[in-house]
Amino acid sequence: MIEIRWHGRGGQGAKTAALLLADVGFSAGLCVQGFPEYGPERMGAPITAYNRLSKDEIRVHSNIYEPDMVVVVDETLLKTVDVAAGLKPGGKLLVNSNRAPEDVLSEFGDTDADVYVIDAIDIAVRTIGRPMPNSPLLSAAIRLSGIMGKDEAIEAMRVAFTEKFHGKPDVVEGNMKAVTEAWSSALRINE
Amino acid sequence: MSRKDRMSGNQAAATAIRQINPDVIAAFPITPSTEIPQYVSSFKADGLIDTEFIAVESEHSAMSACIGASAAGVRAMTATSSAGMALMYEMLYVAASDRLPIVLTAVNRALTGPININADHSDSMGARDSGWIQLYSENAQEAYDNLLMANRIGERRDVMLPVMVCQDGFITSHGIENIIIEDDGEVKNFVGEYHPEKYLLNPDESLAVGPYSVSPYVIEMKRAVHEAMVNARDAVKEVSEDFERTFGREYGFFEEYHMDDAEYGVLLMSSAAGTGKDAVDALRGEGVKAGLVKLRMFRPFPADELADALAGLKALAIMDRSDGFSATGGPLNAEVRAALYGRACAGLRVPKAAGYIYGLGGRDVRVEDFHTIFGELEELAVGKELPYCRYLGVRE
Amino acid sequence: MSEKKNLMEGIGERSSWTGITPGGFVYGSGNSEFFNTGDWRTRTPVWKPDNCRQCLLCFPVCPDSSIPVSGGKRGDFDFGHCKGCAICARVCPFGAIDVVDGIADAREAQDGLNGREALSGQGGQPTRKGAAE
Numbered sequence A: 001m002i003e004i005r006w007h008g009r010g011g012q013g014a015k016t017a018a019l020l021l022a023d024v025g026f027s028a029g030l031c032v033q034g035f036p037e038y039g040p041e042r043m044g045a046p047i048t049a050y051n052r053l054s055k056d057e058i059r060v061h062s063n064i065y066e067p068d069m070v071v072v073v074d075e076t077l078l079k080t081v082d083v084a085a086g087l088k089p090g091g092k093l094l095v096n097s098n099r100a101p102e103d104v105l106s107e108f109g110d111t112d113a114d115v116y117v118i119d120a121i122d123i124a125v126r127t128i129g130r131p132m133p134n135s136p137l138l139s140a141a142i143r144l145s146g147i148m149g150k151d152e153a154i155e156a157m158r159v160a161f162t163e164k165f166h167g168k169p170d171v172v173e174g175n176m177k178a179v180t181e182a183w184s185s186a187l188r189i190n191e
Numbered sequence B: 001m002s003r004k005d006r007m008s009g010n011q012a013a014a015t016a017i018r019q020i021n022p023d024v025i026a027a028f029p030i031t032p033s034t035e036i037p038q039y040v041s042s043f044k045a046d047g048l049i050d051t052e053f054i055a056v057e058s059e060h061s062a063m064s065a066c067i068g069a070s071a072a073g074v075r076a077m078t079a080t081s082s083a084g085m086a087l088m089y090e091m092l093y094v095a096a097s098d099r100l101p102i103v104l105t106a107v108n109r110a111l112t113g114p115i116n117i118n119a120d121h122s123d124s125m126g127a128r129d130s131g132w133i134q135l136y137s138e139n140a141q142e143a144y145d146n147l148l149m150a151n152r153i154g155e156r157r158d159v160m161l162p163v164m165v166c167q168d169g170f171i172t173s174h175g176i177e178n179i180i181i182e183d184d185g186e187v188k189n190f191v192g193e194y195h196p197e198k199y200l201l202n203p204d205e206s207l208a209v210g211p212y213s214v215s216p217y218v219i220e221m222k223r224a225v226h227e228a229m230v231n232a233r234d235a236v237k238e239v240s241e242d243f244e245r246t247f248g249r250e251y252g253f254f255e256e257y258h259m260d261d262a263e264y265g266v267l268l269m270s271s272a273a274g275t276g277k278d279a280v281d282a283l284r285g286e287g288v289k290a291g292l293v294k295l296r297m298f299r300p301f302p303a304d305e306l307a308d309a310l311a312g313l314k315a316l317a318i319m320d321r322s323d324g325f326s327a328t329g330g331p332l333n334a335e336v337r338a339a340l341y342g343r344a345c346a347g348l349r350v351p352k353a354a355g356y357i358y359g360l361g362g363r364d365v366r367v368e369d370f371h372t373i374f375g376e377l378e379e380l381a382v383g384k385e386l387p388y389c390r391y392l393g394v395r396e
Numbered sequence C: 001m002s003e004k005k006n007l008m009e010g011i012g013e014r015s016s017w018t019g020i021t022p023g024g025f026v027y028g029s030g031n032s033e034f035f036n037t038g039d040w041r042t043r044t045p046v047w048k049p050d051n052c053r054q055c056l057l058c059f060p061v062c063p064d065s066s067i068p069v070s071g072g073k074r075g076d077f078d079f080g081h082c083k084g085c086a087i088c089a090r091v092c093p094f095g096a097i098d099v100v101d102g103i104a105d106a107r108e109a110q111d112g113l114n115g116r117e118a119l120s121g122q123g124g125q126p127t128r129k130g131a132a133e
Helices: A015-028 A075-079 A101-105 A120-127 A134-145 A150-164 A169-184 B009-020 B035-045 B059-070 B082-097 B122-126 B140-155 B184-191 B215-247 B272-285 B304-311 B331-345 B369-383 C087-091 C106-111
Strands: A003-007 A031-036 A044-054 A069-072 A092-096 A114-119 B003-007 B022-028 B052-055 B076-080 B103-108 B133-136 B161-170 B176-181 B254-257 B264-268 B292-295 B297-299 B316-321 B351-358 B390-391 C042-046 C098-099
Touching: A003 A015, A003 A075, A003 A134, A015 A031, A015 A044, A015 A134, A015 B003, A015 B176, A069 A075, A069 A134, A069 B059, A075 A092, A092 A134, A101 A114, A114 A134, A114 B215, A120 A134, A120 A169, A134 A150, A150 A169, B003 B009, B009 B035, B009 B076, B009 B103, B009 B140, B009 B161, B009 B184, B022 B035, B022 B059, B035 B052, B052 B059, B059 B076, B059 B082, B076 B082, B082 B122, B082 B215, B103 B122, B103 B140, B133 B140, B133 B215, B140 B161, B140 B176, B140 B184, B140 B215, B184 B215, B215 B297, B215 B316, B254 B272, B254 B304, B264 B272, B264 B304, B264 B331, B264 B369, B272 B292, B272 B369, B292 B304, B304 B331, B316 B331, B316 B369, B331 B351, B351 B369, C087 C098
Parallel strands: A003 A069, A069 A092, A092 A114, B022 B052, B022 B076, B076 B103, B103 B161, B133 B161, B264 B292, B264 B316, B316 B351, B351 B390
Antiparallel strands: A003 A044, A031 A044, A031 B176, B003 B176, B133 B297, B254 B292, C042 C098
């Protein structure tokens, strides 16, 4: 079972990304969970969302405390939230950032996680036309999770976007450009 | 043909409603069940159902409209949570007393005080004495399946009681999970049509529903509801067996997980049961004879069957996701212990028991929490005293 | 008076819990015909046909439809449901209605029901006539 925790701020689409990742995992034939940690609606407040992906039935209904991967949608959270908490040894940490690798790494000290960075905002602005980082992050997270290959993943995301943005083909195309470009854009910044 | 899908518990409930295609839905939005009437109104707008959707101004009105519709002779359904259910409270009793088989899809959320939107069972537990049949669901699949069965259970001629199908707010209502959705036509055949014996819109027989009852009648009417609730046991069994024959998924009054040779067991309802099963698996791997009972049917309460299922345990944890503030724990703690009392009086073996209040206001319940409980049960079994009931994971 | 059948015949305050209708439904309509509530009365109106001009101001104000009208003319009171409120006497311009204390004519009250079974809707006190005979 792969467990993924998303850190974002209310309104940035972390929840949507987690739900889309569940959709994509489902289309790969996996058992999935995608769920946010809910509270009152507070745009800008730190939020978490979760994914479980497994070949076997998933029964556990708790939050995720020892994830295999953490996705940080908003790097300003690094100052206030311990995003790496409980990350499994050798786990992956995917950060949306346009900062220099050493700047980002300095946030984590002696982490034994594999840290990846992607400038999801830049990709989103160029492809979707709006600074919505969740689609590029979704794509990068799927690649890092290793649950499926590129072609299958891109097709699964197309299906998911087409369903979600029903009747908005322009939005679907923008997002497809974003996820295609983002697939291999997340780069490991530590060894 | 059934199909594999993935959806949230709310989507699953709405899908069941679409397939049931009830005559009337009357609902008022409240978190976390809001999505259900939202989806249903979309189905209506898209022409997928011919349900009369009544957008009412409160939950009291929602249940009142359902009562009117059901009395008129049609299938009526609604959805609510928490304070919404509290606002229906008066009419919940009326629905049961009037013997109207309304179906309510309840998304459990803490009843306000302090205000909170997350899961616990204080809302539906408050309505446990209202005369409604109550079924609790572990996940989206069970919420869907229970809803497909609910109308038939309530509408059986010797039952004629309303049915509440509960699932945990956000944990299952808003989480995407794998689910098997049955074919629309097969669901339609399974659910069947509703033909009440007496109804207001029958031009050949005039009728008055819900008359004032003076005291020489009330206790007899309550006795009749009691009998209907006794009959509901058989209705739940019959419909569940037909459901299994039709769709292949088995449902009893409760689910026993590794209970055959279990020495230590937990009893609980809804989503946390899945988490508990993972703990049971882990403990079994360590050689601990752990088991779990997930109660599906809380009303009517399967006291004898539960007592038999639990009898072989050395120690039992009874887990309530609401406090009854009796100062002795929650309603499950009281009722399960009462169920065991008959065995004890008959000189039969009963397990030692400990009550736990857990997960209030959405407090997360982890596999580790179950490990803690099972550890305490092992101590209880060898003579350590445990409180009659206590709060799990509370900051002391 | 119609020849309506009382669909609630035999269902009353002595019925067992299996003998009452599911949900307490009341079958049929206009069932008040079958219930004597006239004996709640402590005062009784008395119609004086000699003074009556048939102006018909009285019957629309009667809360219990106890003044039968036929062919444009009122007849004597139907005491099966008259509560003795005396509104009719108050509106009568011609002094054609007197009000006397008590159930002035128990026989008349009984006649108002035309001998049908009388069940009181009032709780507690068994006032089922017939059953006491």
